[in-house]
Amino acid sequence: MATIKFFLVFFVTMSMMVSMSLAMPSLKVGFYQSTCPSVETIVRNTVNRAVSSNPGLAAGPHQNAFSMTALSGYGCDASILLDSTPGNQAERDNLANKPSLRGFEVIFEAKAELEAQCPQTLSCADIVAFAARDSAYKVGGISYMVPSGRRDGRVSREDEATQNLPPPTFNAQQLEERFAQKGLGLDEMVTLSGAHSIGRSNCSSFSNRLYNFNETNPQDPSIDPIFARDLKTKCPQNANNGNDPTVPLDVLTPYRLDNKYYKNLKKHRGLLTSDQSLLSSPSTAGIVRNNARHVQAWAYKFAAAMVKMGYIEVLTGSQGEIRKNCRFVN
Structure with missing residues (x-):
């Protein structure tokens, strides 16, 4: 599997799928300049229309918060876009992705327009x-x-998805190990976690922190008590019994990708265990504080990490195919 998770969900990226090799892939900026020069404009316009009409579309619940980022983590060969077939359940139907990972229709809309203008030229993976x-x-x-x-x-x-996506219960060390398996360093892991500045999470992903933390503490002592009290009003204790509401991952700017995520962690208002553990771990706490302090530096690192994530197990040259329809192999 492999490729760069448009809706990123779904992260993030959290969302690194396979081993890393920067030397092998022959990717380049402007690859379609001569074969389909309008490609990036078409994709950009499609994304802008979708997000303008539904600001929450750029976000999805659970660890796939920034759906574009999440799809990007999957996206290096667009396997996340394929439908299940008789005898084979596809990635997108794993419980970790369904229904939390969203934005597929944006990719499909862009692909349809590109196929009309430049048939079988642009890969679904590059659209993502x-x-x-x-x-x-x-x-x-x-x-x-x-x-x-x-x-x-x-x-x-x-x-x-089960083998590669880090669950919301991971601590900082487990996250570091999972990201390292995909060729991503500690700073990159913390930086990409900032995708949780946007999106929503199901209550079931963190309810153990509110009601059933351990034998000594019913409530996670690392969570701000006032924040926990507010969450309990939105997430009843029976949230798993057919009633699983969602709440913003970032209460400050839920529809803005920014460094407020790290400011929330400093106030012990990280929603998921995997979020708040970044402040409690000595190996990541300093990175959290620096990202909270320097918004432009974080944004620059985020962009660089997204580019690097886009090289994870890509197919190039004569490998794979250029799908006519992103949902099916040719």
Whole structure:
């Protein structure tokens, strides 16, 4: 599996799927300049229309908060876009992705327009990569150049998500290990976690912190008591019994990709265990404080980490294919 998670959800990125090799892929900025010069404009316009009509579209619940980022983490061969087939459940139908990972329709709309103008030229994987960048700019003013030339994979398996996505219960050390397996460093892990500045989470992803933390403390002592009291009004104790509301991952600017996520962590208002643990761990606490203090430096690092994530297990050259329809192999 592999490729760069438009809606990023769904992260983030959290959302690193396979091993890293920067030397192998032959990606370049402006790859489609001669074959389909309007490609990036078409994708950008599609993203802008979608997010303008529904600001929450750039976000999705759970660890796939920034759906574009999340899709981007999956996106290196666009396997996350494939439908399940008889005898094979695809990644997108894993409980970690469904229904939290969103934004597929934006990719499909852009692909349909591009197929009309430039048939079988642009890969779904590159559409995801462009859409992730455009979404980051639309909701956070973060801009970067996207090297392209990816090709689409032909395989999508449900268990890939379980094996590769870090769950919201991970602590900082577990997150570091998971990201390291994908070639991403400690600072990059903390920086990409800032995608949780936008989006929502199901109550079931953190309710144990409110009601059933451990035998000594029913409530997680690392969570701000006032914040916890407010969360309990939105997340009843029976949230798993067919009633699983969602709440913003960032109560300060829930529809803006910014560094308020880190400011929340300093106030012990991180929603998920995987969020708040970044402040409690000595290896990551300093990075959290620096990101909270320097918004432009964080934005620059976020852009660089997104570009690096876009090289995870990409297919290039004669590998894979250029799908006619992002939902199906040719």
